[in-house]
Amino acid sequence: MTYNVNTAATQTASAPDRRPAPDQVAVEVRELVKTYRGADGAGFNAVDGASFEVRRGELFGFLGPNGAGKTTTLEIVEGIREPSSGHASVLGLDSVAEREELKRRIGVQLQAGAYFNFLTLEEILELFGSFYPRRRAPHELLARVGLLDKRGAQVRHLSGGQARRFSVVAALVNDPEVVFLDEPTTGLDPAARRTVWELIGEINREEGKTVVLTTHYMEEAELLAERIAIIDQGQIQALDTPARLIARYGRAGGVRFAAERPIDISVLEALPGVERAMETGSPEAGGGYGYELRAADPDAALFELISWRDGLGLRSLEVLRGTLEDVFLELTGRELRD
Numbered sequence: 001m002t003y004n005v006n007t008a009a010t011q012t013a014s015a016p017d018r019r020p021a022p023d024q025v026a027v028e029v030r031e032l033v034k035t036y037r038g039a040d041g042a043g044f045n046a047v048d049g050a051s052f053e054v055r056r057g058e059l060f061g062f063l064g065p066n067g068a069g070k071t072t073t074l075e076i077v078e079g080i081r082e083p084s085s086g087h088a089s090v091l092g093l094d095s096v097a098e099r100e101e102l103k104r105r106i107g108v109q110l111q112a113g114a115y116f117n118f119l120t121l122e123e124i125l126e127l128f129g130s131f132y133p134r135r136r137a138p139h140e141l142l143a144r145v146g147l148l149d150k151r152g153a154q155v156r157h158l159s160g161g162q163a164r165r166f167s168v169v170a171a172l173v174n175d176p177e178v179v180f181l182d183e184p185t186t187g188l189d190p191a192a193r194r195t196v197w198e199l200i201g202e203i204n205r206e207e208g209k210t211v212v213l214t215t216h217y218m219e220e221a222e223l224l225a226e227r228i229a230i231i232d233q234g235q236i237q238a239l240d241t242p243a244r245l246i247a248r249y250g251r252a253g254g255v256r257f258a259a260e261r262p263i264d265i266s267v268l269e270a271l272p273g274v275e276r277a278m279e280t281g282s283p284e285a286g287g288g289y290g291y292e293l294r295a296a297d298p299d300a301a302l303f304e305l306i307s308w309r310d311g312l313g314l315r316s317l318e319v320l321r322g323t324l325e326d327v328f329l330e331l332t333g334r335e336l337r338d
């Protein structure tokens with residue numbers, strides 16, 4: 001049973017889509033609260049009433065800034081921490097009462113530094129696999145991420161990207177149905193990040209595993225996740241597909257262009273649908289006089305520009321669209337970036 005969602009820029013046309021039908025629930029969280037004591041002794045809610053569902057086969061992302069409560073939420077779901085109140089379950093198994101059975105059926109990515117220093121990659125996978133009745137062969141997993149020739153090496157001798165690939169694939173050792181990845185690409189360079197994105201896309205699509213990941217990179221959330229929960233101060237501020245979040249909460253789009261001749265701002269602001277026009281100076285490439293239009297309907301503004309009666313002598317033209325960064329700003333009044 002397969003279904004198609006237009007997601008993961010990583011998907012390849014030829015690879016089969018093995019995701020299960022999304023009509024079953026993989027993760028269910030209801031009114032989750034985790035209270036910690038601050039340095040002053042006062043209690044604060046690191047997770048503050050979060051409720052959400054992840055469907056089977058879904059690639060689900062948690063997007064939020066440092067300290068938002070992403071890891072705490074994930075670890076409660078995984079049965080590693082206990083909630084102060086509320087409920088979490090995975091595949092119908094309660095994260096507190098049925099955590100032992102639950103742990104057999106989920107995969108959790110550990111941070112690279114958390115691996116035993118004196119074991120080789122192969123030995124680590126063998127050791128981890130020995131905890132589970134159902135397991136995958138270390139050779140197969142290492143080959144999966146191009147690390148077979150490193151099977152006798154220790155994690156500390158891998159590059160950052162290799163270590164991260166290893167940590168992702170190590171979460172598959174028990175052939176889990178649901179995989180949890182906490183900031184799988186933080187600290188990686190762009191090339192290594194892309195490789196890990198591809199790996200995550202394949203684990204979801206080709207292996208049919210439900211993937212739940214956290215990130216504070218909006219481009220990662222937008223590229224990988226079918227649905228995103230935006231979390232801030234322990235609360236889920238919004239939950240939807242990236243496109244629908246941007247459509248609902250994103251700023252108006254716009255058009256940036258450069259013309260051969262200067263244009264009066266008041267003339268630009270009089271164009272239908274244009275809310276604001278600004279001079280941006282001459283663009284580095286192409287030259288000319290640069291302008292930016294903010295428009296609720298960038299298509300209409302674009303049409304007006306292109307059909308400009310006397311001709312603009314367009315040197316360059318770019319359509320601007322809303323981003324998850326705008327969505328976060330709109331929802332919380334703050335920037336997502338640190």
Ligand SMILES: Nc1ncnc2c1ncn2[C@@H]1O[C@H](COP(=O)(O)OP(=O)(O)OP(=O)(O)O)[C@@H](O)[C@H]1O
Pocket residue numbers: 036037046064065066067068069070071072073216
């Ligand atoms: N064991 C703990 N004791 C006290 N406070 C904690 C504990 N664990 C987390 N916190 C606090 O709870 C809040 C949420 O932390 P959490 O690690 O869940 O955030 P996060 O969204 O994963 O952040 P990051 O992006 O930095 O990983 C933070 O303010 C953190 O300091």
Ligand SMILES: [Mg+2]
Pocket residue numbers: 070071072182
């Ligand atoms: Mg965290």
